[in-house]
Amino acid sequence: MPWNRRHLLTLEELSRAEIEQIHATARAFKRTLQPGGARVPALAGRTIVNLFLEPSTRTRLAFDMAAKRLGADVISFDAASSSTTKGETLRDTAENIQALQADMIVIRHAAAGSPLYLSRILDIPVINAGDGAHEHPTQGLLDTFTMIEHLGDLRGRKVVILGDILFSRVARSNIHALTKLGAAVTLVGPSTLVPDSFTALGVKVSHDLRGALADAEVVMLLRIQHERQAAGHFPSLGEYTSMFGLNKARASWLNPRAIIMHPGPINRGVEIDSELADGERSVILEQVTNGIAVRMAALFLCAGGRPEQLPA
C-alpha cells in the first residue's frame, strides 16, 4: 500500500492499515540497528530541523538518531535559543526555517494543535513530536510496536494505562493506536485525572486498581506531573503512590506474561517502584530503542521513501 501522507500529526486520523505500515517499516529499520546492520541513507542530502519549543530528552535524541541513521543532516534548536523568546510568532519562525531550505520539521510544542497549524502554513512535511496534552504520535506508535513484539496481535489484549491521563498526550496517542489495533483499553487513576469524558474515545475508565490490573497483559504507567498542571488535582504524591503506585504486590495481580511500560521520565518510587522499573517484566528501555526505529519509519515515509529503499 502506498503511503500518502506528508505529515504525521495525530494517530486519531490514521487508519489501522497506516499504523501497521509504520510498524512494518519500523521492523525493517530495527534490523539495521543491530551491530553490522546495513545503513539506509534514504534521506541523504535532506535537512531535518528539530524545533523543540518544550523540553525533551528521549524524544529529541531519538529523532536526532533516527534522522542521522537515515543519512539526513539534522539541526536542533530549542525555545531558549530561538527568536520566539523575542516575541517572534510560530508562523514566522516556521516560515523562516522553510526559507532556510529545511526539508522537514519535527516540532514539540506546549500548545495543542500547533503541528496541525504549521502543516497548513508550510509546504514541507511536519512531524508532531508532542503537542501540549493532545498527541505524541511517534510515542503511541513505538509503544504499540513494543507491545506487538511481546504479545503479537493486539486484538482483544487487555491494556491498562495508569496515571495522569488528563494532561497526557502519550495517553491520547496510545488510546487511538490501541483502539484501532483492537486492544481493550482501561484507563486508571484518580477521578480528577481520569475523567469519564475519556469513555467517548472507546475506552473504559476505572478507579479500581485491583479490578483493572486483574489479568492485564500490559500496564503502561504515566508520569505524575505533580510539579505542573496536575497540582491540585490530588492531595499529594504520597497519597497517589499509596492509592495507585505500582509495586510488587500490585504487579502480582497482572497476567503472568504482562509487560510493564513507561514513556519516561520516570518518578521512581512515585508511580512505579524501582524494583519493577528495572525488573524483568519492564520493557522501558526497549521502548526507547524502538523509538529510533519507529521514528526512522515516520521520517522515511513522510519524506516520500519508497518500499524498494527499505533494507531487505
Added chain:
Amino acid sequence: MPSLWIRNARVIDPASRRDAVGDVFVRDGRFVDSLPTAERRRARQVDAKGLVACPGLIDVHVHFREPGQTHKETIATGSRAAAAGGFTTVVCMPNTSPVADNPGTIQLMKDVITRDAVVRVLPTGCITVGMKGQSLAPIGSLRRAGVVAITDDGDCVQSNDLMRRAVEYARMFELPVMDHCQDHSMTQGAVMNEGVVSTRLGLRGWPNAAEDLIVARNAILSEHTGAHIHLQHISSRHSVDIIRRAKARGVRITAEATPHHIALTDEALVTYDTNFKMNPPLRTEEDRRAIIAGLRDGTIDIIATDHAPHTDYEKDKEFDFAPNGIIGLETALPVSLEVLVRRNRFRLPFVIDLMTRRPAQLLNLPGGTLTPGAEADLCLFDPAETWTYDARAGQSKSSNSPWHGQELTGRVRMTFVAGRAVFADGRIVAR
C-alpha cells in the same frame, strides 16, 4: 431633510404588533402615520417590495476598541459594521485602553462618537476601578457622564461582597449592571468548553459550572437587593435553568444569547481554528438547544453579538495563545434568521423583537419601534437573499469571523438612523 416613504415592505414592528405589507413614513427624522399626498411626491421613495422593514436593530454588547486598541476596530469602523448589519444602536463595553472607569474617558468616547459614528453608539462604564475587581468605580459620576449600564465585561467581579455593593449602589440610579458570568478560579488556562471535545483535543476546558455559579450568585444578589442584573452571553444549559427558575420568582435578572452560541458547538474546534475561540466558549449541542429553548420561552430576553474584533495577526496563532472573540455585527441577522426562523420555526416578528424592542426596553434606550413619534431608526432587509459573506470585504476593521466564506440567507439592504440612510446596497452612505 426630505421626508421618507418606504413602499410595499413587509412592515414588522413588535411594539405595535404590526406585521403586514404596507408603507412606512418619516418626517423630520421621526416616524409618522402618513404623509399628505403633496409631501409624498417630494419624499424620498424606496421601493421595498419583497423586503422587511423593521426597527433598527439594537445590540447591547459590542467592543469598538476605542480608545487604545484602534488597530482592531474604531468607533468609526465599528459603527459602520453596525450599520451594514442593520444595527442603529449599539452599546460598547468598557474594556478599552484605558478602561472606561472614569467620566473623562466616557467624555472622550462621546466626543469621538459625535465625530465618527454613523449609528447611535452608547458607552458603558466599569463596575470597578481599572476593571480590577477591587474597589468600586465612580458609578454615579459615570452615570452622569452618560453610561447606559456598568459592567466589568470579561473581568467578571469575583468578590461576591463587592458585587453585592455594586448592584446595591447602582440600583440607586436604576442603572443596570451587566455581568460576564465566569468564576475565574475554575477557568485557569481554559481555552474551550470542558467536555468530550476538549478531552480529544487536549485543550484546557472551561466547565459550564464556572458560568452557572456566577449566574446563580447574580440571581441571588438581584433577589436580595432588587437590582437589575443583566447576564451576558449565556452559554450553559444549567444557567438557562437557573435563570428560568429565578424569573419565575420575579427576580429582576435579564439575559442575552449570542448568534454564535445558538448556531455553533464545540465540535467546530476540531481544526483548532481560532475563529471559533471565544469566551464563554462554544458548548455542546445540548447547551445550544437549551439556549434556543430559553429564547423561545423568554428565559433569555435578547440576542446580542459580543462583537469582538481582533486583527488577523493576533488571531493567527497557536490556539492557546490567540485572543478570545469574533466579530458579529454583519452576520447577526442572517445567522439568527437561519437558526431561529428557518431551523427552529420561530416567527419572524418574534426574532425581530429579540433584536429591537426588547434590548431597548432592557436598557431603557430610545428606538426599537416604528411607532409614530419615535426616532426613525429603521432596518430594511431581504429575508430571502442568499449571499456569500466575505469578512475581509466587510465594514469592520477586523475579519475574525467563523462565517467568513459561508453562504448566508437574509441580507440587510438599507439602514436608516433618524430618517437618514447610513447604509444602502452594500455601501456606507452616511456623511
